[in-house]
């Protein structure tokens with residue numbers, strides 16, 4: 469099933485993070501469409517490659533933004549990112565070695581969808597409160613002022 473970007477529920481208020489979340493959801497939706505069209509196995513290889521690379525780019529940006537805004541969810545965010553890395557590398561190894569049946573591909577799709585929605589709605593969204601309260605921390609060039 470497609471994931472719908474819902475700014476009311478999902479937008480963190482940090483434009484580059486929100487942009488990347490939308491990109492990730494769009495790629496997930498393309499994968500979902502490929503499954504519906506019966507191109508599951510071909511799609512899963514390229515999707516997993518894309519996600520594994522994109523995850524690193526996105527996680528690095530998002531963790532930096534949480535640090536800038538002193539967001540208390542930073543540690544939980546890093547831990548949950550680590551879970552996704554493990555899911556992705558497990559899936560890539562599995563598919564590279566064994567391929568995957570359609571039932572397995574469906575299971576992988578579900579796992580990815582659950583993680584993405586749950587992660588954005590419960591952890592990333594905590595950035596929203598931090599953005600409202602904090603200006604990004606920058607190095608203090610004039611200590612003592």
Ligand SMILES: [Fe+2]
Nearest residue numbers: 530545591592
């Ligand atoms: Fe995150």
